[in-house]
Amino acid sequence: xxxxxxxxxxxxxxxxxxxxxxxxxxxxxxxxxxxxxxxxxxxxxxxxxxxxxxxxxxxxxxxxxxxxxxxxxxxxxxxxxxxxxxxxxxxxxxxxxxxxxxxxxxxxxxxxxxxxxxxxxxxxxxxxxxxxxxxxxxxxxxxxxxxxxxxxxxxxxxxxxxxxxxxxxxxxxxxxxxxxxxxxxxxxxxxxxxxxxxxxxxxxxxxxxxxxxxxxxxxxxxxxxxxxxxxxxxxxxxxxxxxxxxxx
Amino acid sequence: xxxxxxxxxxxxxxxxxxxxxxxxxxxxxxxxxxxxxxxxxxxxxxxxxxxxxxxxxxxxxxxxxxxxxxxxxxxxxxxxxxxxxxxxxxxxxxxxxxxxxxxxxxxxxxxxxxxxxxxxxxxxxxxxxxxxxxxxxxxxxxxxxxxxxxxxxxxxxxxxxxxxxxxxxxxxxxxxxxxxxxxxxxxxxxxxxxxxxxxxxxxxxxxxxxxxxxxxxxxxxxxxxxxxxxxxxxxxxxxxxxxxxxxxxxxxxxxxxxxxxxxxxxxxxxxxxxxxxxxxxxxxxxxxxxxxxxxxxxxxxxxxxxxxxxxxxxxxxxxxxx
Numbered sequence: 001x002x003x004x005x006x007x008x009x010x011x012x013x014x015x016x017x018x019x020x021x022x023x024x025x026x027x028x029x030x031x032x033x034x035x036x037x038x039x040x041x042x043x044x045x046x047x048x049x050x051x052x053x054x055x056x057x058x059x060x061x062x063x064x065x066x067x068x069x070x071x072x073x074x075x076x077x078x079x080x081x082x083x084x085x086x087x088x089x090x091x092x093x094x095x096x097x098x099x100x101x102x103x104x105x106x107x108x109x110x111x112x113x114x115x116x117x118x119x120x121x122x123x124x125x126x127x128x129x130x131x132x133x134x135x136x137x138x139x140x141x142x143x144x145x146x147x148x149x150x151x152x153x154x155x156x157x158x159x160x161x162x163x164x165x166x167x168x169x170x171x172x173x174x175x176x177x178x179x180x181x182x183x184x185x186x187x188x189x190x191x192x193x194x195x196x197x198x199x200x201x202x203x204x205x206x207x208x209x210x211x212x213x214x215x216x217x218x219x220x221x222x223x224x225x226x227x228x229x230x231x232x233x234x235x236x237x238x239x240x241x242x243x244x245x246x247x248x
Numbered sequence: 249x250x251x252x253x254x255x256x257x258x259x260x261x262x263x264x265x266x267x268x269x270x271x272x273x274x275x276x277x278x279x280x281x282x283x284x285x286x287x288x289x290x291x292x293x294x295x296x297x298x299x300x301x302x303x304x305x306x307x308x309x310x311x312x313x314x315x316x317x318x319x320x321x322x323x324x325x326x327x328x329x330x331x332x333x334x335x336x337x338x339x340x341x342x343x344x345x346x347x348x349x350x351x352x353x354x355x356x357x358x359x360x361x362x363x364x365x366x367x368x369x370x371x372x373x374x375x376x377x378x379x380x381x382x383x384x385x386x387x388x389x390x391x392x393x394x395x396x397x398x399x400x401x402x403x404x405x406x407x408x409x410x411x412x413x414x415x416x417x418x419x420x421x422x423x424x425x426x427x428x429x430x431x432x433x434x435x436x437x438x439x440x441x442x443x444x445x446x447x448x449x450x451x452x453x454x455x456x457x458x459x460x461x462x463x464x465x466x467x468x469x470x471x472x473x474x475x476x477x478x479x480x481x482x483x484x485x486x487x488x489x490x491x492x493x494x495x496x497x498x499x500x501x502x503x504x505x506x507x508x509x510x511x512x513x514x515x516x517x518x519x520x521x522x523x524x525x526x527x528x529x530x531x532x533x534x535x536x537x538x539x540x541x542x543x544x545x546x547x548x549x550x551x552x553x554x555x556x557x558x559x560x561x562x563x564x565x566x567x568x569x570x
Contacts, residue, residue: 011385013386013500013501013519013520014518014519014520015519016388016519017385017388017389019389026385026389037501038501092363093354093364093366094357094363094364119385119386119500119501120384120385121384121391122366122367122383122384122385122386122504123364123366123367124350124366125350125353125354125357125364125366128322128351128354128355129354129357129358129364132326132354132355132358132359133358137323137432137433138322138355138433139433140350140351141347141350141351155439156347156435157347157495158347158348159346159347159446159448159449160440160441160444160445160446160449161438161439161440161441161446162438162439163319163320163435163437163438163439164435164436164437164438164439165433165434165435165436166433166434166436167432167433167434168432176494177494177497177501177502178493178494178495209363209395209396209397210363210364210365210393210394210395210396211393211394211395211396212391212392212393213379213392213393213394214391214392215384215389215390215391215392216389216390216392217388217389217390218383218387218388218389218390218526218527221526221544221545223543223544223545223546224531224543224546224547224548224549225547225548225549226538226543226549226550226551227548227549227550228550228551228552229538229550229551229552230550230552230553230556230557231552231556231557231560231561233550234550234557234560234561234564235564237532237548237550237561237564238561238564238565238568240548241509241530241532241548242568244530245508245509245529245530245547247451247452247476247508247509247530248476248565248568248569
């Protein structure tokens with residue numbers, strides 16, 4: 001079975017985000033990019049599935065040349081090959097999904113893992129959109145995944161609990177923290193990755209329907225007051241919570 | 249703008265959720281502004297509080313009913329909602345950005361050929377165009393956007409749009425029995441974390457971090473959360489150390505929250521954490537280090553020892569409440 005994993009290349013979560021002079025994108029100055037943290041979990045699950053059932057794994061990414069760094073990370077962790085679907089500039093979630101759907105069809109991958117969201121635009125929908133475009137089943141925000149023949153049983157995280165979800169292959173699974181502990185790329189893995197291929201082609205993304213008007217920083221919150229340094233100010237705090245915040 | 253506005257009502261255990269009433273109120277405001285009609289749709293088995301939707305401004309509700317639809321099924325729900333949206337000629341389909349809404353909205357968007365905007369916190373207008381704002385990078389920046397497709401799917405962040413006080417109006421409900429739903433993907437069981445409020449839905453959150461020094465000290469967080477009727481949260485450091493489950497994590501690789509009150513105990517305020525909680529209405533920080541970044545966003549801070557302050561706080565809240 002062919003197993004695909006879709007990876008995005010995003011600013012590190014420790015990065016400070018500033019707005020570029022065009023007012024529509026982020027300032028790249030001093031921003032380092034990494035493989036999306038949730039995608040590392042997706043990569044790990046693809047590798048574990050391959051180890052349990054055999055098959056071939058491929059990492060796909062949509063974006064500029066620099067996205068290759070995240071594909072290489074996936075290859076170093078153990079994914080067999082990579083595909084970069086080249087695209088420059090802003091692309092909406094539907095565009096990313098269209099490009100991925102097209103490639104997944106070409107590859108004929110029956111099981112596709114995604115991170116549950118990219119930590120840049122935070123849409124959390126590319127996995128679902130892709131599955132719907134190619135007519136696959138889908139379970140999102142998965143914290144437990146079991147494959148038994150064609151049958152899939154997942155646990156999906158929801159508010160205050162979990163849903164046990166059943167479906168069948170072909171399917172898209174989006175990974176949530178807790179699904180597994182992603183492995184580190186070993187030195188051997190990093191060396192082996194150098195010999196693996198990354199195919200490059202243009203992304204079949206189509207037209208954006210989402211138009212960016214502008215990007216801006218959130219309003220700066222005025223720092224409040226430090227009431228004191230010990231428990232003697234507790235009554236004052238409770239009074240403020242009762243009278244100003246009106247939460248008690 | 250052509251078309252109606254359709255709002256999806258989310259039920260869990262046969263009850264419409266609070267976030268859906270917020271969406272109904274927002275939908276009825278959009279409908280007024282654009283002079284279009286608004287109606288609501290839901291999917292489920294028995295639903296107890298459906299007619300209350302009328303009190304928030306929508307008078308017509310269609311209920312797709314089948315006992316097998318009591319639990320969520322993305323294949324069945326999206327087909328019913330998308331077909332209904334097409335049937336009534338909906339131009340805007342509104343969801344809440346809950347775990348169900350986040351899953352259902354994209355399937356519905358593809359099925360209705362719609363563009364999609366998620367997790368919206370502000371709705372503005374340019375003539376008849378909707379100008380939508382959403383937080384990106386977990387709130388480190390905001391994106392203003394427009395969806396340029398004839399049909400638009402939009403999800404609204406819970407706890408941001410006020411549902412206001414309901415009137416006594418009741419909605420007219422049309423029940424449509426569903427004969428054979430598409431249960432290709434379906435929830436077969438719901439496992440609840442027993443008796444716990446979730447940070448994503450709570451009005452008050454008490455979070456603990458590494459400053460609590462050891463997992464056994466989190467009883468302080470639990471006790472304070474209990475007297476406040478709050479959900480319990482945690483910093484990434486506390487989760488990564490294995491002290492608390494990931495479902496409690498607040499921040500960029502956890503949950504982004506905007507409760508009325510957020511209490512941070514022993515949390516220094518790493519950039520990822522601040523991004524996830526800074527839009528809370530009131531923030532209280534208790535931390536030993538008075539230079540900790542958490543005090544930059546806190547309305548009220550106590551720069552002292554959590555082990556002394558939290559027990560005193562619990563006692564004082566109990567005293568004031570009684």
